[in-house]
Amino acid sequence: MTDAPDLTASMRMPSRLPPRNDTPMVPKNSISGRALVAVVAIMTFLASLTTGAVMLVRATASEWQSDVAREVTIQVRPAPGRDLDAATAKAVQIAGAFPGITGVRAYTKEESARLLEPWLGTGLTLDELPVPRLIVIKFGENAPDLGLLRKILSEQVPGASLDDHRGWIDRMRTMAATVVAAGVGILLLMFAATMLSVTFATRGAMAANRTVIEVLHFVGAKDSFISGHFQRHFLMLGLKGGAIGGGSAMALFAIAGLFSDWFAGSAGVDQVSALFGSFSIGPAGYIAVASQIVLIAAVTAWTSRQTVNRTLQTIG
Amino acid sequence: MVRFENVGLRYGLGPEVLRDLTFRIEPHSFQFLTGPSGAGKTSLLRLLFLSIKPTRGLITQFGHDVATLSKDARATLRRRIGIVFQDFRLLDHMTTYENVALPFRVMGRHEDSYRDEVVELLNWVGLGERMWALPPVLSGGEKQRAAIARAVIARPQLLLADEPTGNVDPSLAQRLLRLFIELNKSGTSVVIATHDIALMDQYDAHRLVLHEGRLHIYD
Numbered sequence: 338m339t340d341a342p343d344l345t346a347s348m349r350m351p352s353r354l355p356p357r358n359d360t361p362m363v364p365k366n367s368i369s370g371r372a373l374v375a376v377v378a379i380m381t382f383l384a385s386l387t388t389g390a391v392m393l394v395r396a397t398a399s400e401w402q403s404d405v406a407r408e409v410t411i412q413v414r415p416a417p418g419r420d421l422d423a424a425t426a427k428a429v430q431i432a433g434a435f436p437g438i439t440g441v442r443a444y445t446k447e448e449s450a451r452l453l454e455p456w457l458g459t460g461l462t463l464d465e466l467p468v469p470r471l472i473v474i475k476f477g478e479n480a481p482d483l484g485l486l487r488k489i490l491s492e493q494v495p496g497a498s499l500d501d502h503r504g505w506i507d508r509m510r511t512m513a514a515t516v517v518a519a520g521v522g523i524l525l526l527m528f529a530a531t532m533l534s535v536t537f538a539t540r541g542a543m544a545a546n547r548t549v550i551e552v553l554h555f556v557g558a559k560d561s562f563i564s565g566h567f568q569r570h571f572l573m574l575g576l577k578g579g580a581i582g583g584g585s586a587m588a589l590f591a592i593a594g595l596f597s598d599w600f601a602g603s604a605g606v607d608q609v610s611a612l613f614g615s616f617s618i619g620p621a622g623y624i625a626v627a628s629q630i631v632l633i634a635a636v637t638a639w640t641s642r643q644t645v646n647r648t649l650q651t652i653g
Numbered sequence: 654m655v656r657f658e659n660v661g662l663r664y665g666l667g668p669e670v671l672r673d674l675t676f677r678i679e680p681h682s683f684q685f686l687t688g689p690s691g692a693g694k695t696s697l698l699r700l701l702f703l704s705i706k707p708t709r710g711l712i713t714q715f716g717h718d719v720a721t722l723s724k725d726a727r728a729t730l731r732r733r734i735g736i737v738f739q740d741f742r743l744l745d746h747m748t749t750y751e752n753v754a755l756p757f758r759v760m761g762r763h764e765d766s767y768r769d770e771v772v773e774l775l776n777w778v779g780l781g782e783r784m785w786a787l788p789p790v791l792s793g794g795e796k797q798r799a800a801i802a803r804a805v806i807a808r809p810q811l812l813l814a815d816e817p818t819g820n821v822d823p824s825l826a827q828r829l830l831r832l833f834i835e836l837n838k839s840g841t842s843v844v845i846a847t848h849d850i851a852l853m854d855q856y857d858a859h860r861l862v863l864h865e866g867r868l869h870i871y872d
């Protein structure tokens with residue numbers, strides 16, 4: 338693989354100027370160099386999309402969890418001879434006085450009826466049915482001592498039980514963990530693929546430069562001089578490719594974030610945002626993508642250094 | 654300056670290309686290296702240039718046992734040696750001027766300190782007008798002259814040239830030989846590998862003749 342040199346350079350140079358050394362040691366704008374930039378750009382783009390998707394799922398999963406975890410319900414079950422209204426009022430009073438609880442709201446009979454409408458139809462009076470009453474309790478970051486609350490309730494309000502959604506949360510936690518683990522797995526594969534293709538593309542681009550290495554070696558350049566030049570050149574190529582690929586991915590995320598903000602409220606987007614929260618990878622996501630660009634450029638530079646050193650070894 | 658003692662060379666598991674070479678290259682000396690094609694002239698020049706290692710024997714260059722030198726030390730030593738390859742090895746992406754100035758650039762010297770020198774030499778070898786041209790558009794003879802200019806620009810103590818007149822007409826060959834002789838007079842030891850009998854007849858110098866792996870010296 339040899340790259341055609343830029344023959345027009347000699348024509349561009351007006352021959353009256355004094356000659357100058359302004360060509361870099363490593364040929365710029367070679368075909369294989371451009372191919373390397375393209376490979377790096379595409380792989381960085383794909384890896385960035387994967388990173389973004391994983392971060393989105395992870396953020397969303399923890400959002401779901403914390404929303405649900407900041408809410409518990411008290412159920413007051415009916416029983417023959419039990420005054421459900423009084424029991425509910427008592428439970429509300431106990432919960433309201435409990436330290437750490439920020440909101441207590443009992444569903445009225447009518448609200449409970451509406452909850453059941455989809456199953457039982459309209460126009461039904463709860464008096465005729467033994468329907469339990471629900472009290473929703475909200476709290477802040479720090480959960481109150483739910484065990485104590487449960488104990489007090491069961492002692493003082495017959496038929497009351499506390500449901501902290503533990504089963505749901507556990508299931509969701511497992512699901513989110515599975516999704517995130519799968520995402521991380523895909524991300525690792527993506528990374529391996531990126532590194533491999535960048536490594537091979539770099540080697541390909543280096544093959545065209547074997548003569549340069551040999552000639553520099555023959556005119557007495559030390560190995561560190563030669564590999565330094567190549568490393569710098571390939572770092573720049575890697576950064577260029579990474580910036581194109583990672584930059585496009587970031588732009589895509591930014592646009593997606595904007596769109597989901599603009600269309601907030603329209604039905605379709607509400608569904609999506611119910612699932613994914615705000616469609617944005619956040620500053621952490623952008624930092625992750627940016628460090629990916631740097632990492633991939635570093636791999637390019639490192640590979641070129643390895644290849645130079647191996648070439649130098651074969652020519653003594 | 655250079656001392657070979659019982660030097661042997663083989664490539665891989667092949668036959669010995671060079672056998673029991675024992676000779677010296679004295680400071681300020683001028684020698685032709687000749688012999689049939691495939692006799693090992695290029696191989697001997699590569700040994701002299703420290704680009705390959707002998708399979709056996711001892712090579713001393715500028716007072717250093719070559720086998721014990723580090724890579725960096727060999728690179729530094731190579732700066733005292735100029736070499737012209739049979740296939741020129743010019744960098745296609747650099748102008749003729751830049752190719753010739755390359756040894757200085759690698760040494761880290763400032764361009765102002767050598768620009769005039771490079772231009773003067775380019776004029777001398779008749780490439781003054783081709784200074785801005787890239788090697789792919791040079792003729793064979795022009796490439797050859799550029800390669801020679803690159804080898805001599807840093808005034809090496811030892812100049813090795815592999816068929817330096819292979820691509821030029823007799824009058825230019827004579828001009829290039831004069832360049833080598835001038836260089837030799839200013840103190841450089843010169844080794845020219847050549848088949849060109851006419852060229853050797855033009856100048857009275859030592860002749861090193863390689864035949865069947867052995868070296869015969871005619872003073």
Ligand SMILES: Nc1ncnc2c1ncn2[C@@H]1O[C@H](COP(=O)(O)OP(=O)(O)OP(=O)(O)O)[C@@H](O)[C@H]1O
Nearest residue numbers: 664667670688689690691692693694695696697739
């Ligand atoms: N890198 C190599 N690997 C294996 N064998 C080689 C290598 N280089 C040279 N040879 C062999 O060593 C022998 C000497 O080759 P060399 O190039 O030194 O000859 P030469 O005298 O320069 O010939 P010419 O006059 O044709 O240039 C040849 O038989 C050649 O095939």
Ligand SMILES: [Mg+2]
Nearest residue numbers: 694695739815
């Ligand atoms: Mg040869």
